[in-house]
Amino acid sequence: MSALEIRNVQKTYGEVVTLKGIDIALESGEFLVLLGPSGCGKSTLLNIIAGLAEASGGDILIGGQSVIKAHPKDRDIAMVFQSYALYPNLTVRRNIGFGLEMRKVPADEREKAVLEAAKLLKIENLLDRKPGQLSGGQRQRVAIGRALVRKPQVFLFDEPLSNLDAKLRMETRTELKRLHQLLKTTVVYVTHDQIEAMTLATRIAVMRDGRIEQLGTPSEIYDRPASLYVAGFVGAPPMNMIDVTVRGETLVIAGSEAAVPLPARFHGKVQDGQLLILGIRPEALDLAEASPASVGLPTRVDVSELTGPELVITALIGSQRLTACVPPRSTITDGAALTLFFEQDSVHLFDPKTGMAIA
Template identity: 70%
Template structure:
């Protein structure tokens, strides 16, 4: 029995359809990340699971039980919001235990649950403070603690780290990963940050315009993107996209004489003259290597990020990004030979769908 089943969920507002048939099945202990840009429907789907919004069609089941029409407090879920939503006049201790207090849980059981959650989140020394005396990261830990004490079947997280600075986001990502590994609870997590998705998820649902573009493990999403949208949305720096056409046994780049050989397994498709897009991730390039395939790139901009050097250049007018070792030296106007392996090429047809080799 699946821990959470989302079956053909639709959501409409008048003539506007924001969710267009979402189907996901999660086993117990999975960490699902709903990933997409603003307006794709990910928060709407989370709110429907939580009971904060009603679906226009479809069913949601938790532990085999349909929760359509069930009050949020009876769904056996706990939710962590982006805005923390702490009670400013209550201590950390009472904020964490407030939900249990409202459910008339015995004081000794409540105390034990609060203490255990505080220990897990390493905020035992903050229990007597009020939210105004806490940092952003500490407040988010309190919000997570309030969800933890519920011991629900499913945790829901709505962009919980977006209000934190970069360093705190990284620390909290690690804490959330650690907690999930310890508790093995089913999680549905909404974010637009692909780094959060890649580091936290056991599976990612990439959403676009109310639909799921691709559902898979982080490795599948990154190494085998199903569409051009997924290929460009996941990855930093983003995947290079080169427009080309088939000419005989090669791909010829648009507006260029530069050609790349047709990979094995593609002798019949795409057809002669068919337009395709070749995707190559920036980290797939190598310098000073005669093995494999290569492109000669004119260097335009060089950016040092610390662990890598990002080179922005062009091949006959088509933009190229390459990630190379930080000690490499380039100047504007230099021509650089970038080598890569044949299996580093991701091919997409004119409709943006992956061509499988």
């Protein structure tokens, strides 16, 4: 039995279709991240699961029971919001235990649950403070603690790290990962940040215009993107997209005379003269041949940028640009000719008409 099942969920506002039939089944302990840009429908879907918005069609099952018509308090879920949503006049202790207090849980049980959550989140020393005396990261831990004490079947997170600075975001992300590994809870987490998605999720649903573009593990999404949209959205810097034409068993790069071999796994799947988009991740490009089978691309360096852990090169191949991530101590001269090497198994091919990957 799935911990959470989303069956053909749809949402319309008048003539505007926000969700176009979402189907996902989550087993107990999974961490699902709904990933996509603003307006793709991810927060709408989360609100429908929580009961804060009404679906126009479909069903939501939690623990095998339909909750589509149930009140939010009866759905056995707990939600953590982007804005923390803490009571400013209550102490941390009462904020964490407030939901239990409203459910008439005895004071001794309530105190035990609050102390357990505070210990997990390492905020025992903050219990007698009020939210105004806390940092953003501490407030978010309190909000998470309030959800933890409920011990629900499903936790819902709506962009919980968006209000934190970069350092706090990374620290809190690590804490969330640790908590999930410790508690084995079922989580649905909404974000537009692909780093959060890749580091936290057991599965990612990449959303676009109210649909799921691809559903898979982080490695599946990253290594085998199903479409140009997924390939461009996941990865930093994003995947290089190069226009090519099939010529026999080679791919001729548009705007240049350069050509690279057509990887053997695509033989028989593309046609001579077909226009395609060759995708290759910046980190798959190297300054040296990794093996005798490495393929070289003749380029000219346009700009090089040192980020600290890597040197990001923007190079030109004919009239097209591509990005490469190379070791930070590499000696690169802007304007110089440079051959970038890659392995054939790192190549992705996409149909520009459909936007879908060539399998």
